[in-house]
Amino acid sequence: MGVIMRLGALGLGAVTLAAAVGLRAQDAPGGGPSAVEVSAEGRQVYEQICQACHMADAMGGGGAGAKIPALAGNPRLADKDYGTIILLKGRGGMPWFSDILTPEQMAAVLTYVRGHFNDYKDPVTLADVERVNVASPPVPDCNCTQ
């Protein structure tokens, strides 16, 4: 699938999500399109979305056998495409965020997580997200605790 179509699909996330909810017939609030806006700024994206599971200090959460991975000091983030693949495709219990975050927001938050909670200072750019989106590499395997 070409880059334009893929990113077009990303932009239409809210629409496709609504359709999918109907299809799955899950219980849902029924409130219609949300006015909630996610920031364009990396730190704020982290606070508004990511820390719901990974926590404010990015140390993850949970206990033995039921862990949410830490993003702080996570060597797997040395590969700057690693987080991009997961945001685009999800991994294990973590969903994809292509229906909530734009490619620009993904780049911003990945740059923040890699630079602030780790020491990887090279930014993840919009071009990086688009490149990974087109290449569509497989999701890295895991026991989903790291």
Add this chain to the structure above:
Amino acid sequence: MDDTVMPQTRRDLLRMIGTTGGGLAMYQAMTVLGHAAETQFTGPPMLSGARKGASVLVLGAGLAGMLAAYELTKAGYKVTVLEFQDRPGGRNISIRGGDKVAETDGSVQDCTFAPGNYLNPGPWRIPHHHRTLLHYCKQFGVELEPFIQLNHNAFVHRTKAFGGKPQRYREVATDFKGHVSELMAKALNAGSLDDKLTKEDKDKLLVAMREWGMLDKNMAYTSDLKVSGQRGYDKAPGGGVGGAPTPSTVNSLPDVLASNVWTQMGFFFTNVMQTTMFQPKGGMDMIGKGFYRQIAKMVRLNTRVTALSQNATGVTAAWEDAKTGQKGSTSADYCVCTIPATILNQIELQVGAPMKAALKALPYSNSVKIGLEMRRRFWEEDYSIYGGHSFTDQAIGLISYPNNNFFKDGPAVLLGSFASGAGGYQLAGMTHAKRIEAALEQGSVFHPAEYRKEFVSGTSYAWSRAPWIMGCCATWTEESRAAHYQNLCAMDGRIVMAGEHASYYGCWMEGALLSSLDAVTRLHQRALAG
């Protein structure tokens, strides 16, 4: 025609179809005849004749696991159930005063609701056509009461409509219908649709638009008493000398379009959202307790499974007592595993690659519910709102009014949030105190004078931080269904999966139960064959 093969009754016909065409043909025929159109439940499985001494290990004491234990015991199996939490029920849960809510960050909330009050953080409403759940509720003596789903007198709020002022659903829904009818009538009368309709159908449609849209004799939607009969009056009809009503003023089409009210109108048309809906009296966990009464002696609580292995003769779960640290293992001939995929992915699991891949292809959704205890039922006393929901496009999604104890004095618990998507993540990422503050701030839009004034305490439940599941419900896509669903459901050696994630009714208790019945039926067939 030979009378002897003609079905005399509908039941005879179904039996004949079932005999010749199998279960699927019978199900399709039942659908045509108006039965079973909305759930695949055709009755309990009536399993019997398990081999002497045969045993089953059930992992998880949610509804799927408890139903498996119940039906397999009836079939003659020796059943053991291992449950991680200190309570049965899984996602079927209610939070009351005195309960503690722990999250994955180590925080613990103390719920301080008054006796009798509760929050249903997970399932909260039951469609009238979820026949499996209704069947077992009746069988296990779980009393159900109406859940008020559609309340015309509750509010619809959008931050960018009507200057941010909430509107009664009754008013905007009537206005939407009226304006659309007027436009349709104009198009019909202008001949714009003459090539799409016969003259006869055009005339009928014009009558329909006038009657359904409450249009006047000029086919206009106007602020008259007829329209007020649906959207409400400025001055309601009364008695005696001052009894004459005065009409209310309809909203303009642009205002009505800004309200997005068709979302709610469409929502209430959704099959699983249609009235009549039910809830258990006293809290949703009355269902889990009803199931637990049947099988309690088979269940070991506080038991965290650390590994599940199998060989040619049986299955073994290694476990650790979550309270004492004691380690042990439990073996059986077969296993019904209902542990959610989020957790199962972190357990050493001896199944084939296809089932493992399926489990790893199941992300879980997020949701935040918040219960707000209020000193009095101001929504009833001051707003004439009895049950139902007020919708908003803010992060909280909606507020929902209690369906029990109408007209009673004393504190009551509102549902202050049913957040999902980005709004759900925003709330989940906050501290408990900040979530309550956000819920008060956003919910105040509906009841500005009362909301903070009457507030007593709040309890929040963020599913992505629930330590025993770390998510709300499994999320399938068409692609992941095609690639993995059958591999998840297929029995892998001596292990079969069950739960809402192994159903096409995801996130509903009905799905968990239907999955469980299917799993135990196949397990039983396999056990008898092998």
